[in-house]
Amino acid sequence: MNIGSWIISAVILAVGLTLGALDIARPSRSYETSSAFLTLTANFEPESSNPSTGLAKYEPLDGCYLGAYIDLDPQLKASFTDEYGTKRKRPEDFEKAIGQKHSMYFFYMGYGRPVAMDYLRFLSSEGKYVQIALEPNNGLDSVSDNETLWQLADDLRDCGAKVFLRFASEMNGDWVAYHGDPEKYIEKWRLVTRVMRERAPNVAMVWCPYALPLGNIQDYYPGDEWVDWVGVNMYNVTFFNQDTNSPAKEVGPKALLEPVYEKFAWRKPIMICEYATTHFSAVEKKSVSYFAANNIMELYGSLQKEFPRVKAIYYFSSNNLSLAHRRNNNYSLLEDPVVLEAYRKSIADKYFISDPNESRQAEPVSVSLKPYMKITDITRISAWAQADKTVGIIRFSVNGKPVFTATNVRDWSFVLDPAAHGTGRCVVGAEAFSSTGEKLAEQEVPVVIEPAVSN
Numbered sequence: 001m002n003i004g005s006w007i008i009s010a011v012i013l014a015v016g017l018t019l020g021a022l023d024i025a026r027p028s029r030s031y032e033t034s035s036a037f038l039t040l041t042a043n044f045e046p047e048s049s050n051p052s053t054g055l056a057k058y059e060p061l062d063g064c065y066l067g068a069y070i071d072l073d074p075q076l077k078a079s080f081t082d083e084y085g086t087k088r089k090r091p092e093d094f095e096k097a098i099g100q101k102h103s104m105y106f107f108y109m110g111y112g113r114p115v116a117m118d119y120l121r122f123l124s125s126e127g128k129y130v131q132i133a134l135e136p137n138n139g140l141d142s143v144s145d146n147e148t149l150w151q152l153a154d155d156l157r158d159c160g161a162k163v164f165l166r167f168a169s170e171m172n173g174d175w176v177a178y179h180g181d182p183e184k185y186i187e188k189w190r191l192v193t194r195v196m197r198e199r200a201p202n203v204a205m206v207w208c209p210y211a212l213p214l215g216n217i218q219d220y221y222p223g224d225e226w227v228d229w230v231g232v233n234m235y236n237v238t239f240f241n242q243d244t245n246s247p248a249k250e251v252g253p254k255a256l257l258e259p260v261y262e263k264f265a266w267r268k269p270i271m272i273c274e275y276a277t278t279h280f281s282a283v284e285k286k287s288v289s290y291f292a293a294n295n296i297m298e299l300y301g302s303l304q305k306e307f308p309r310v311k312a313i314y315y316f317s318s319n320n321l322s323l324a325h326r327r328n329n330n331y332s333l334l335e336d337p338v339v340l341e342a343y344r345k346s347i348a349d350k351y352f353i354s355d356p357n358e359s360r361q362a363e364p365v366s367v368s369l370k371p372y373m374k375i376t377d378i379t380r381i382s383a384w385a386q387a388d389k390t391v392g393i394i395r396f397s398v399n400g401k402p403v404f405t406a407t408n409v410r411d412w413s414f415v416l417d418p419a420a421h422g423t424g425r426c427v428v429g430a431e432a433f434s435s436t437g438e439k440l441a442e443q444e445v446p447v448v449i450e451p452a453v454s455n
Helices: 091-098 117-125 147-158 182-199 253-264 289-306 337-346
Strands: 004-007 029-032 036-044 064-069 079-081 087-089 104-110 129-135 163-167 203-207 229-236 270-277 310-316 365-368 379-387 391-398 401-406 413-416 424-434 439-449
Touching (some): 036 439, 064 129, 087 091, 117 129, 163 182, 253 289, 289 310, 379 439, 401 413
Parallel strands (some): 064 310
Antiparallel strands (some): 004 379, 079 087, 391 401, 424 439
8 A cells, every 4th residue: 555645834924923722622623534634734934024023934034135136237148048038147157256146136027928937946056046026017907816827826836946026016106007006006916915825835025116206105015914025126326317407416325225114124124126326327428436336335334234124135237328228327237347346345244145045044833733723814724644545635624615625735735814704713624535536534623713903
């Protein structure tokens, strides 16, 4: 006989899970044959991004991840051609030029486009975390709870990488197709987050406005329970929007960072998803390398003491003067020796994490689902099964109503959302069936739903 044994590990998918037992105790009901059993597990990480209570997904306990965008830096020649023919620059050439490894790299991806699985696997094999700037450039109506979104989540789950998904960033600016309707934006953000948490537990959701304008940023915030990290995109230029009537030299990087930091840093870890400073502007047509060097040293030099909740920063190393659709500023770290040296010196401190796999992070925790545990937020419930026949199906239920049927071992879990079931006693159940439909085992566990208060 074949003895099959499967353990599904997952994580709590939102901030605020607390588990506890009431004074009353009643054993869970369990159906077993002589050679089969089934147990349920609640899986979670530390509950919040506040250092006093826990860490967010992939948040380092201390230090700041070093990241970069390099695909448009003309100084880098070696490329990786993904399965769809897109050429992307290889990290090793950039790191050799800089003289230091970086933890994370990012790339842009239009919503609805296929995932470059081989590139994600390549970066993961190099020990890198990955940020994907996912942009619904055809508008928010293109984002629905359908096969496109499900396939995206499944591909990100299967790629093997630790992924930061920066969905629909810079929404506060009128230059993006998903600006102008905060209510719809929040609806779509929550949809994407829910699907990722249900199907792709390796994905951390990053909500990211642009540093300016400030007035409408809060309007687009989906709520603490729907966000893992808060990001910000910011650039130092000599003139805003290439307009000589809008000088920007006096607006330093700390001034751009402070408003978002002060608003959200006590709630979430902060990620500077894109940062760069010009050293040659199309307006002035002259080098401003010391302007750039000073900005780099000011920002990177201030993070540890003044902005310790910034846990990741990406430099956007690109010469936009060579781009037909931009032609505004040269941000490349590799084309000006003064800028390059300023960056090298700024990231030399050991505070900056060059290998994410060596950073100190919270360990995920799994506990058996006990009778009358309190469930206060979205929680992933996993199954553990053993039988003398191959288990082909796990069927989950809540209060006797089917909620999810899994036919693949990696999907033997579902998300219990308190908001969908109301307050009070709730019975979580699971049944294990053979591939021929024979019931092998089942279990029911009563829990107590106490939904957290939304922000």
